[in-house]
Amino acid sequence: MNEHDLFHRFIFEEHEIRGELVRLEQSFIDAFAQSDYPEAVQTLLGEALAASVLLSGTLKFDGILSLQARGNGPVTLLMAECTHYRKVRAIAQYQNIPETVSSIQEQLGQGQLVITIDPEKGQRYQGIIPMEKPDLSSCLEDYFTQSEQLETTILLFCDETGAAGMLLQKLPGYREDDETWNRLETLARSITFEELRSLPAEQILHRLFHEEDVRLFPGEAVSFECSCSKARCTAAIEALGSDDAYTLVAEQGTITIDCQFCAETYTFKKEELDTIFHTPPLH
Known part of the structure; x- marks a missing residue:
């Protein structure tokens, strides 16, 4: 299994909190092989690709989860998707990208960010993500807190060589005090991009949560695959x-x-x- 393209789930045995890790390297390269995106577009799309894998961890059936945005800003279309089998693909359309971009609103302008869950069997579900925060991870955190009533921390990273991400989320019916969540969230936010993409998952969790009893589930390979035919x-x-x-x-x-x-x-x-x-x- 390629150690640089993996998705992991983990749970805290003594707390009602779960987590996920993802790193994308070859899958990232393959997904972007046909495009020469400006740095700002590649970063946003890479973060969206990592986010789609993290969010796909909620799927309990065969299907596709996609993040899609259409706007009237420099980035007119953004789409990243991941299947239940961790097959990913992504695309962006853009025009007149400024040299410096500081927020997702500056890239997308007035638009809408949507999560779509499309099961092979059953009804499609769509959720609208408010674009009121300056970056994708914060917008997604708001979505889970407001729409799903699940407090969530999402960390997303991307550069020209790959992308990575981490998710921490309260389980439904969370009954513990906020001190536990705040402490674990603070520890999670101390992770760096370099650690996420270079260290094995076991080392990452030990470095962050060595005082906790954490159960790590086997890694799942992530790869690029286009569904066209x-x-x-x-x-x-x-x-x-x-x-x-x-x-x-x-x-x-x-x-x-x-x-x-x-x-x-x-x-x-x-x-x-x-x-x-x-x-x-x-x-």
Whole structure:
């Protein structure tokens, strides 16, 4: 298992508090391989990618969790997603990025940040994240405190080589005094990016919480994987409709669909449209 692309859960045996750790290196590189993002965009998108893995730890079913934002600022689209199997991908669209950016509001402008949980079976869920704090981690903390009534600490880091994150959260029905939570939160916030991405999870937890009884669960590998496919593109063409599809082929010779996540190209000729729309060949 790649030690640099791992997701870990842990719990405090004597407290009603749980936690998670994630580090992304090769998966980060693979997810960004097709794009040359400015530093500010890469940092925000890398933090979102780490956050999507941390938040996916709440999934109790097969599905996808995504963080998505659309705004009227320099960053017009931001999306990071993680599946139940810790497969990740991310993308951003941007224009006229200033040299210095100090807050998420300056990047996204007026917009909306949304968590979407899309199970393979069952109904989709969406939660709106208020963008009232200056960074992504603080916005996510507010969301859990206000919408889920679960006090949460989220730490996110990113540079040009990778991303990492840590989550600490009260369990539902938390009944302990605030002193316990405040003490553990203060310890968690002392972690550095370098420690998160270089030390084994066991050492990280010992360094932070050596006076606590902490149970660490086995690590889960994280990797880049794009969910695009010929079948999905075929479904998109079906949704377009036969009239429009045949018109495009007549004008262009083929229909070409490019995946913005992985740069895969899918090409459809008239003969394939005949199969899709069950059109009999001309004799």
